[in-house]
Amino acid sequence: MIARFIRSSIRIPGFLLMSLAYVVSLFIIRLIAGADRHKKHRLLLHYIRNVHRLMGIRVSVKGELPDEPSILMGNHRSYVDAVMIPAKQPVVFVGRVESKSWPIIGWGASLLGTIWVNRKDPSSRKQTRESVKDRLRDGFGIVIFPEGTTHIGPDLLEYRPSMFYISAEGDFPITPIAIEYKDPNIAWVGQNKFVPHAWKHFGSRHIDVKVSYGPTMRNSDGGKLLETTREWTEKEALQLRAEWDTLNREEQK
Numbered sequence: 001m002i003a004r005f006i007r008s009s010i011r012i013p014g015f016l017l018m019s020l021a022y023v024v025s026l027f028i029i030r031l032i033a034g035a036d037r038h039k040k041h042r043l044l045l046h047y048i049r050n051v052h053r054l055m056g057i058r059v060s061v062k063g064e065l066p067d068e069p070s071i072l073m074g075n076h077r078s079y080v081d082a083v084m085i086p087a088k089q090p091v092v093f094v095g096r097v098e099s100k101s102w103p104i105i106g107w108g109a110s111l112l113g114t115i116w117v118n119r120k121d122p123s124s125r126k127q128t129r130e131s132v133k134d135r136l137r138d139g140f141g142i143v144i145f146p147e148g149t150t151h152i153g154p155d156l157l158e159y160r161p162s163m164f165y166i167s168a169e170g171d172f173p174i175t176p177i178a179i180e181y182k183d184p185n186i187a188w189v190g191q192n193k194f195v196p197h198a199w200k201h202f203g204s205r206h207i208d209v210k211v212s213y214g215p216t217m218r219n220s221d222g223g224k225l226l227e228t229t230r231e232w233t234e235k236e237a238l239q240l241r242a243e244w245d246t247l248n249r250e251e252q253k
Helices: 002-033 037-055 079-083 097-101 105-111 122-137 162-170 194-201 222-252
Strands: 057-062 071-074 091-096 115-117 141-144 174-181 207-213
Touching: 002 037, 002 105, 002 194, 037 057, 037 079, 071 162, 071 222, 091 097, 091 122, 097 105, 097 115, 115 122, 122 141, 122 162, 162 174, 162 222, 174 222, 207 222
Parallel strands: 057 207, 071 141, 071 174, 091 115, 091 141
Antiparallel strands: 174 207
């Protein structure tokens, strides 16, 4: 218990300070280099690597991310998911507008060009579709969690369909991603408060996660594209969960 408390006491303030430093760096890059996507992306990758080191995150990767810009779609387990996808090309995220006002994290996401979605506003959904199309045509990848919220699993929630029809219309590629944590309780669901939940789980010596990249998919039929993407992700997520459960049982013997 003491070790967990010490780790949380170091990691959470350290994470906030490090994130603030990167936000300031992003702001400086924006002032000096404007919209230079490659400089921002290099900084994002550097940030992800350092978050993994600081928070004790160990990632086991299966498959390869595509070399071309793609829509990267993962199942959504936790707030940690966003730092599990180190894309090879500059990317922007699609996130809920409620997160935009978060200190530090929301600021950094906005500087990276995150597309904010207000699900209560029908006009926002239309603006989101247009923004996604513009980013893809400009050569950006898109990172999105189409369940729209976190879920403990091991199954998946229904996928929101709009992105699949955008992809079908524009012939944009989709790369499915399955994410599963060794400890399924890292999922941030229900009425869990963020700070107590983060304090508990970041006190663990390691956060182990399996990330599997699927085959890049295209289809002119948005409904079929949704179906094949979700089917691959759910099947792979269930397989990863089974692997973790087997390991957990062996360690408890």
